[in-house]
Amino acid sequence: MPDPLLKLSGLEAFYSDFQALFGVDLEVAQGEVLAIIGANGAGKTTLMRAISGLTKSAANMVTYSGEAIGALRADQVATRGIALVPEGRQLFPSLSVEENLIIGSQLGRKGPWSLNAIYKLFPILKERRNQQSTSLSGGQQQMVAIGRALMANPDLILFDEISLGLAPIIIKDIYAALPGIIGEGMSALIVEQDITKALSVSRRFYCLQEGRVSLSGASATAAREDISRAYFGVE
């Protein structure tokens, strides 16, 4: 097996003074789509923050393409090709829709994603490109957040709770678009509370419970009882 693109070894991370992750081991292969599931407070978002550099850890706890990146700042991690679609979208309210997309590309990494490619994927954004990002609906804002991350042409994209707070029909649309987004050799980590959704788009999954990996395996063959036990911690 070739070296994994991303490798977490015994990752520990803190959410202010509170330890949120206790020795998480995880690997993402090149081109692989991985789902991270788990209940509220299981440490999913902290895991995303630790990988993207928003929360620092010891250098060796996170390796990316063979490089120890755990202690790097988020902007340094971004230059290496990791993009995060953050929970709650976190668009820039002072920037127009188009500016929000453009700022995603400002590291100048080469790849298939450009403004035109994003507008082809989400045509509604082209219509709204000069509007303030906060004037869009939740689903459209999520499209901007996804587009902004893609504009960086990342090798690894992290999706944190992209269906949170959206109408089911919108969630369906976004998940329908995901395979087209992720293709082309990009790897992805998808954090999701909806287990069915998460398993349907991923090859493997990890379940977090109270900051530890409680279960992992192939998404296609995951047994429901095992997952609910790993998810809720009920015996």
Next chain:
Amino acid sequence: MKTFRAPISGSNSLDWVNAIVQGTLLGGLYALFAAGLSLIFGVMRLVNIAHGDLIVLAAYLGLTVTTILGLHPLLALLLVVPAMALFGYILQRGILNQTLGKDILPPLLVTFGLSVILQNGLLEIYSADPQKMNAGALETASIPVGELSFGVLPVLTFAIAVAVIAALQWMFYHTALGRAFRATSDNQETAQLMGLNRRHIFGLAMALALGVTAIAGIMLGIRTSFDPSIGGGRLVFGFEAVIIGGLGNMWGTLVGGVILGVAQTVGAKIDPGWQLLAGHIAFLIILAVRPNGLFPRISE
């Protein structure tokens, strides 16, 4: 009130028009004081107590350059602007970035300390004697317009203020740097995710702000005499212009400067002792009626 004592003759009413025109032009200088203050508050929510002393520092640097090299003060801008910008970047990266966080007190205390250091440093080097830059014929040249007369220097200062504010506004809304400033101001964490190092962005913002401050300092030093102690007053004028205009709005800052300038010259026309007081009263009235200023952009 003294206004009602004297009957208003033709030439007298022209005096009032003159006061308003001179006040408007003076407002350009105040807008220059305020622009840098507004910029750094807008980008990093830093209130720089040392801003006035940095204006005075720029004036002294201008004085040194003109004295040693024999340059015209306006040409000294070519040296003082980059020098102040470089100083701003180093100051931000070296000291001020360390003070930024959830607590608003550390940056206030540190810039207050910087203010004290600058004042005493200038006092040590240049003494307390008032100094002035010599701009030759520019200082007294004037353009007659009808029965009024416009000083070339105030008109030039006003024109520079308009140009600086237009340039800042354009930079903010039409360049990658401006986009980075706005994004970092909106959400520092997410801006980091875009590959923007906020420490560097803040350094650039301070560099730009002190570049503008350098222009303000030189124009001040040509217009009036200065000594190391006057920074505090310039800081207050800058603050008042920013607050009157509304936080985060550069054109509002120009309007704020003009309102302050007009209030001062009209106040001085009523009674010379009223100059500063009238400016402060105008500021307080606007603050009472419109607590967010006239044209606020930042809603929080």
